[in-house]
Amino acid sequence: MENRLRLFLLSAALFGPIAPPGVVLAQSPTQLPGEEEPLFQPQVERRTVDISALDTENFEIGPFLGFLSIEDFGVNSVAGARLSYHITEDFFVDASLGVSKADKTSYELLSGAAQLLTDAQRDYTYYNVSLGYNLFAGESFFGARRAFNSALYLLGGIGSTEFGGGDRFTASVGLGYRFIATDWLAIHVMMRDHIFQHDLFGVDKTSHNFEVQSAIMFFF
């Protein structure tokens, strides 16, 4: 009996400090009441779609042909290339390079012998960079069954014209029509005025040079 009492006291002294936490441990379940193991874990994965893998087609490039009326020097054919970058669905930037050759002025033709410009000085080369704005995007109907996407656009820009033995600062304004034949092909018709100053006739004059061109452009 005494032994048993001593054992109890001893065990109480020994395990006393340890037991209460143990009891607490045993009584604290890992799960809150009412929470059982779910049938399946909802694995909501944060998924981001990497759009950068998509093919972007914001550029248009292509050749053009047309006519350029060089003021006082007749109407001549013009050829060149255009590159556009579409910034938004409304705005784009267009870079153009065109080459033409001037005829003789009526004075040169009538006088018979007078030469205002040498042959090399008659070469007309222009390049410019313009900001374009798309107007009236919509569909153009071709007969009763077919419709094509199309848009009008306005262009305004600056550049340089090499003509008459000098480079001339040139402003240009234009109006164009883009006819989108397929996803990757567009046909353009554009009218543009190239405005620059020259003194080839001894006095300063502002010359307006109207161009009408048609371009076939490819999206890439």
Place this chain on the structure above:
Amino acid sequence: MQFRLVLILCGCLVSGQVVGALGEIAVEIADPYIELHTGPGRGYPVFYVVERGEQITLLKRRTDWFQVRTARGKEGWVYRDQLARTLNPDGSVVAIRDPSWEDFEARRWEMSFSGGEFDGANVIALTAGYALSENLSLELNYSKVLGRFSSLDMTGISILHQPFPEWRVSPFFTLGTGSLKIKPAATLVQPQDRDEDYSNVGIGIKTHLSRRFLMRIEYKSYVVFTNRNENEEPKEWKIGFAFFF
């Protein structure tokens, strides 16, 4: 349900990237519906509607429009905002990578085209810049000055410092050097080309307009080292647009 969606999405993502070697991406629609336009623009009419739960394949992108193909083979253009809610089935908006303000701050390459006045004559300029850090850029400049009596071709290099790149209207300072070729107009007597070296110092501002687009306004003061007794000191004003990549 969501679990199945995720599985389907993962599956079609994989299939999309296996089948679509051209970078096509397959997704499932989470919006009630999306509208397909005939072309990449507001003005092109809606011709088809795809409902929630249907699969679509993203084919390509033009500005903010995506060309998609439906399960039934219809192809049309969807605006980015509609797709943004579509791409993530868990209701979170996917970040379609777009050069926003944050990207603008992290840009590396910049191309700009500007026009203005150089010593009373017109100038047009092309600049390609590469950002070494968020404050410092290296720029290659090509300008053409078109005067009455001569034209100049200027090629040079400059370093640009932006003390506050995070500002929406951010000032910058430039320091540059290069060479210029003077071509007198042919109407003058005995024209002769001349080459000179120049250095310049400049100040300007850049403003982020939208997406990849900035506006630049700058003023530069040049010193042209002529072989005559005194140097010329032309001043230049320019305004233009720039894109960044």
